[in-house]
Amino acid sequence: MSLNKIMEVIFSLVMLLFLAIIVLGILVGITIVQQLAEYEISFGMRVLFIGGMFAVFMYIAKLIVDKINEYHRYI
Numbered sequence: 827m828s829l830n831k832i833m834e835v836i837f838s839l840v841m842l843l844f845l846a847i848i849v850l851g852i853l854v855g856i857t858i859v860q861q862l863a864e865y866e867i868s869f870g871m872r873v874l875f876i877g878g879m880f881a882v883f884m885y886i887a888k889l890i891v892d893k894i895n896e897y898h899r900y901i
């Protein structure tokens with residue numbers, strides 16, 4: 827098996843892992859929204875909390891995508 831094929835398989839596995847992380851992040855976000863609904867928290871505070879959580883999640887996803895693009899450039 828050539829080095830390019832091995833790198834392609836590794837890259838595909840990393841992309842599947844990234845997809846799994848995104849799905850897990852969405853499920854965690856939905857769970858947190860449901861938990862916040864049980865407490866007496868104002869709607870504005872919920873929106874602020876969820877917006878901040880979404881921003882952090884998107885920043886981490888951007889960092890992962892940048893690393894994948896950098897890695898893919900060398901293949």
